[in-house]
Amino acid sequence: MLKEAIDTAYLHFNRAKDNYDEIKQLPIDLSIYEDKERIKTIDAFIFRFIKLQDFMGDKLFKALIKRIGEYKDNMSLIDVLDKLEKLEIIDNTDKWLNFRTIRNKLTHEYPNNEEDTINGIKLAMVYFVEIGITLENIKIYIETKSLI
Numbered sequence: 001m002l003k004e005a006i007d008t009a010y011l012h013f014n015r016a017k018d019n020y021d022e023i024k025q026l027p028i029d030l031s032i033y034e035d036k037e038r039i040k041t042i043d044a045f046i047f048r049f050i051k052l053q054d055f056m057g058d059k060l061f062k063a064l065i066k067r068i069g070e071y072k073d074n075m076s077l078i079d080v081l082d083k084l085e086k087l088e089i090i091d092n093t094d095k096w097l098n099f100r101t102i103r104n105k106l107t108h109e110y111p112n113n114e115e116d117t118i119n120g121i122k123l124a125m126v127y128f129v130e131i132g133i134t135l136e137n138i139k140i141y142i143e144t145k146s147l148i
Contacts, residue, residue, distance in 0.1 A: 003148040005063040016048030
């Protein structure tokens with residue numbers, strides 16, 4: 001279960017990374033709305049960013065905590081994040097909750113809120129790098145502890 005979860009997380013990460021690398025080369029401003037190809041690339045990145053963030057929070061983190069024998073059925077996401085922070089897999093529970101906030105904003109994009117959407121895209125790009133670091137921390141932890 002843990003191996004499948006880490007593999008799936010990396011699948012989402014690597015697909016998002018392709019779009020991320022492309023977006024990094026472009027200005028993220030109001031001009032994105034004039035270029036259908038840029039919009040497609042950004043939409044693909046946002047989709048994978050959301051999928052990755054959701055999957056890690058809902059599946060990967062729980063699979064890891066279960067594998068080390070620390071998961072209880074009544075654990076909330078905050079409890080899981082606190083446990084991961086104690087294990088030094090994430091550096092800050094509040095930061096991960098902020099990732100969820102930006103994910104929620106990107107999920108509810110509104111056409112008349114172009115500036116907010118652009119700011120959300122910029123934040124998602126910063127958070128994506130940090131999510132990648134978290135994913136790598138999990139991989140290292142799994143390998144160090146021989147969990148799979």
